[in-house]
Amino acid sequence: MKTINKFFSSILIMFLGLSVVSCTDGNDWGLDSAFDRLFGVGEDDITVETTATTATVTFSAMSATKDSLYFVIEVSKDSLYDEIAMGGERAKVFGLNKEIRKSPVVLTGLDGDSKYYMRIKTMSDTKAESKWVYYKEGESFKTQAEQIFDEVLADDYTDSEVTLRWNAPADSVTNILVVQGTDTTDYVLTETDKAEQTHTFTGLTPLTTYTFIIYNGEAKRGTQTVTTSAAPPAASYTEYLDADIERFNQALMDEILSKAQAATGSGNVSVTIVFPADKTIEVIGDDTQSDPGALTVPDGMSVNFFGRGGGETPVLRLLKSIDIAGSHNFITFQHLKIVDDGSGANYLINQSKACTVDKIEFTDCEVSGMKNTFFRLQGSEAKVINNLVIDNCLMHDLGSGYSFIHVDDNGNQAVYVNNIKMTNSTFWNICVTGKTFIYSEKVNMNSIYMEYCTFYNNNGSGQYFIDFNDKTYGPETFSVFNCVFGKTPDEATNKNIRAKIEPEVVNSYCASDFYKSKGFPNITILDYTSDKLFVDPANADFHFISGTLDNSGAGDPRWWPAAE
Numbered sequence: 001m002k003t004i005n006k007f008f009s010s011i012l013i014m015f016l017g018l019s020v021v022s023c024t025d026g027n028d029w030g031l032d033s034a035f036d037r038l039f040g041v042g043e044d045d046i047t048v049e050t051t052a053t054t055a056t057v058t059f060s061a062m063s064a065t066k067d068s069l070y071f072v073i074e075v076s077k078d079s080l081y082d083e084i085a086m087g088g089e090r091a092k093v094f095g096l097n098k099e100i101r102k103s104p105v106v107l108t109g110l111d112g113d114s115k116y117y118m119r120i121k122t123m124s125d126t127k128a129e130s131k132w133v134y135y136k137e138g139e140s141f142k143t144q145a146e147q148i149f150d151e152v153l154a155d156d157y158t159d160s161e162v163t164l165r166w167n168a169p170a171d172s173v174t175n176i177l178v179v180q181g182t183d184t185t186d187y188v189l190t191e192t193d194k195a196e197q198t199h200t201f202t203g204l205t206p207l208t209t210y211t212f213i214i215y216n217g218e219a220k221r222g223t224q225t226v227t228t229s230a231a232p233p234a235a236s237y238t239e240y241l242d243a244d245i246e247r248f249n250q251a252l253m254d255e256i257l258s259k260a261q262a263a264t265g266s267g268n269v270s271v272t273i274v275f276p277a278d279k280t281i282e283v284i285g286d287d288t289q290s291d292p293g294a295l296t297v298p299d300g301m302s303v304n305f306f307g308r309g310g311g312e313t314p315v316l317r318l319l320k321s322i323d324i325a326g327s328h329n330f331i332t333f334q335h336l337k338i339v340d341d342g343s344g345a346n347y348l349i350n351q352s353k354a355c356t357v358d359k360i361e362f363t364d365c366e367v368s369g370m371k372n373t374f375f376r377l378q379g380s381e382a383k384v385i386n387n388l389v390i391d392n393c394l395m396h397d398l399g400s401g402y403s404f405i406h407v408d409d410n411g412n413q414a415v416y417v418n419n420i421k422m423t424n425s426t427f428w429n430i431c432v433t434g435k436t437f438i439y440s441e442k443v444n445m446n447s448i449y450m451e452y453c454t455f456y457n458n459n460g461s462g463q464y465f466i467d468f469n470d471k472t473y474g475p476e477t478f479s480v481f482n483c484v485f486g487k488t489p490d491e492a493t494n495k496n497i498r499a500k501i502e503p504e505v506v507n508s509y510c511a512s513d514f515y516k517s518k519g520f521p522n523i524t525i526l527d528y529t530s531d532k533l534f535v536d537p538a539n540a541d542f543h544f545i546s547g548t549l550d551n552s553g554a555g556d557p558r559w560w561p562a563a564e
Contacts, residue, residue: 037128041071041120046135052112052146058104059120069124070098075107075116082132098123111219112146148173149214149222154277154311155243159206159231163198164214164224170194172216179211206231229309230335230364235270235302237263245275247282248316250295257298268300270329275336277311282343284319292320294350299326307335313366318345324360325353332361340369340398347372352379361389368395373402373434382414392424396540399431403439403467404458411442421449426542426556428456432489435460436467443468445475448503454542454556456486456530464495465516474499480520481506484555486530486537487513494518507554534559 042060049056057073074080076091087093094100094107110116117140122130135141150165157163166173173194178185178201193199204210209227213220232238237260241248260269275281285293297303307314315337324331338348348370349360367374374395377383388405395404402408404427409415420438431437437458438448448466459465465488468474480503496519497503505522511530517523526533526548535543542559544550550561 038069038122038124038130040122040130040133043133043137046118046120046133048118048135048141050110050141050143052144053108053110055107055110055116055118055141055143056104057107057118057120060103069101069122071095071100071105072121072123073100073105073107073118074120075110075118077114077116079138080117080119080132080134081138095123110143111216111221112143113220115140115142145223146220147222149212149224152224152226157226157228157310159229159309160204161200161202162204162210162212162226162228163200164212165198166214166222167197168216168221170197173214173221174217175215177213177215179213180205180208204228232272232274232306232308233304233332233334235272235304236260236266237269238272238274240274240308241276241281243276243279245279245281247284247287248275248295249283249287250285250293253295254298257301260301268302270302270304272304272306275305275307275314275316277308277314280315280317282317282319283322285323287319294320294323296323296325297328297331300328301326302329302331304330304332304334305336306332307337309335313337315339317341317343318348318370319343321345321347321350323353324349324351324355324357326355328355328357330359330361331357332359332363333365334361334363335365337366337368339367340371342369346370347376348374350376350378351383352381354381354383356382356384357386359387359389360385361387362391362393363389364392366394366396368397370398371400373399373406373431374404376402376406376408377415377417378406378408379415380409380412383416384414385417387419387421388417390422390425393426395425395427395430397429399434401434402431403434403436404430405438405440406435407440407443409441409443413443416440416443416445418445419447419449420445421447422451422453423449424452424556424558426454426456426558427458428454428486428537428540428542430458431460431463432457433460434463436463436465438466439469440467440473441469442473444473447477447479448475449477449479450483451479451481452555452557453483454486454559455483456534456537456542457489459488459490459516461490462493462495463490464498465519467498468500469498471498472500474501476501478503479506480504480508480523482554483508484533484549484552485510485514485516485520485523486534486542487511488515490515496520507552509549509552509554 045060047058072095074086074091074093076088078090118135119132121132148166148168175189176187206228207230211225214222239256260271283295285295318340478501496516502521505520509524510517511526511533513529517525530537533548535541
């Protein structure tokens with residue numbers, strides 16, 4: 001029995017001894033017995049979550065309340081290792097005032113979009129500090145990109161200028177790097193720039209993409225990418241309309257003419273009229289009368305109607321048509337939406353008075369809603385349009401009474417359009433209850449040229465697609481290159497093209513419900529209808545369904561698949 005009691009007494013003494021060794025206060029953190037120093041934090045347990053200017057660091061550590069236990073964290077843009085002294089030139093040290101006593105901790109004042117290395121040390125007033133413990137064995141983490149730039153609005157840029165604004169104290173920004181392609185320019189901010197928190201870059205190139213990066217020293221603080229707008233067409237005089245304009249009438253047109261004549265000292269002038277973005281402007285002639293007339297382009301005046309970029313495309317809401325009587329070198333419309341939304345214009349151009357115009361051109365426009373038609377020449381007075389050009393346009397939902405382009409003076413050879421050119425454009429729902437797409441009544445032309453165009457649901461039922469009213473008339477050259485034709489409203493008919501020559505057709509296609517194909521020799525007739533060709537033609541989505549014509553290089557390029 002004594003032997004047994006001695007045995008249990010020995011066991012009890014052993015356990016008591018172990019308990020004394022094991023029960024070290026957790027807040028003492030523990031010592032590395034080999035070197036009589038504090039243990040470091042757990043290397044595998046360090047995690048970092050970043051914003052643009054902060055890093056939240058989490059590590060395995062108990063709250064330090066005894067023995068003044070605390071942690072020091074150093075981050076640096078340079079690599080860190082034991083031989084590097086704490087507090088280098090590109091480093092920040094946190095916790096020297098002993099405020100870091102638990103995890104997690106938020107490190108502030110970091111630079112955005114920057115790479116940092118990090119190490120942590122356990123320290124105490126009463127025990128030797130631990131060794132440095134490195135984040136992911138010396139790997140770096142990266143802060144998120146900072147953005148102190150304000151949003152660039154429509155009024156902040158033109159074809160040659162960009163105004164930037166930012167939100168930051170004057171002492172926290174130094175310069176803006178301007179990047180365009182492979183070219184870079186470093187602009188050092190002035191004290192005025194910094195105080196006003198804005199700068200305008202001038203002398204930029206139209207339709208060019210620039211990236212602006214604002215810095216504080218080497219720290220990137222924000223990035224903005226801006227594409228300048230198109231430049232207004234060249235002219236001897238340019239008029240920028242007020243941003244609050246609501247109506248463009250004859251009085252304003254005549255006032256602009258007088259300014260241009262005074263500026264140039266000439267009666268015949270070329271003028272660019274710039275309409276502000278994000279506006280709908282009514283267009284009318286003499287609006288002092290009970291029955292206001294068409295807006296007249298004064299005789300001898302060549303004019304560019306130009307919509308400014310930098311916002312929503314300006315809308316010209318026609319209350320009446322546009323009268324082009326007289327002589328004009330050019331009348332152009334660029335970057336505009338031109339609409340008759342029931343406002344009463346019925347035509348865009350319905351010309352009965354004599355006129356001579358070398359070029360009428362629509363570029364980057366959307367035209368819709370004219371009840372009767374887009375373009376008409378009528379009456380016995382001489383009317384000559386040398387070139388009618390449509391490029392990069394959307395033309396739709398117009399023309400119930402006439403043809404899309406309509407010349408109808410019963411063979412009067414003094415009334416004609418000499419050349420028609422249509423490129424990179426889409427035409428849909430045109431003259432569905434009207435007549436033909438192009439009509440020239442027994443009057444010859446020099447050329448009709450169509451390239452990279454998409455057509456859908458055009459032409460009146462039982463009408464020719466293109467009609468000169470007699471097969472002895474027509475263009476001297478007729479080209480249809482890289483075009484796609486969707487359905488026509490009517491069923492199969494022999495009325496296709498009535499002209500003295502057939503078109504030259506290259507790389508062009510039509511759906512099986514395009515019933516004018518006999519007029520287009522060498523066109524490729526698909527074995528499916530338009531709704532199997534286009535994604536959603538009824539809602540004006542003419543992208544090709546995959547596996548149809550998506551790699552054909554035909555039709556309006558805006559509907560082609562995005563380049564990979």
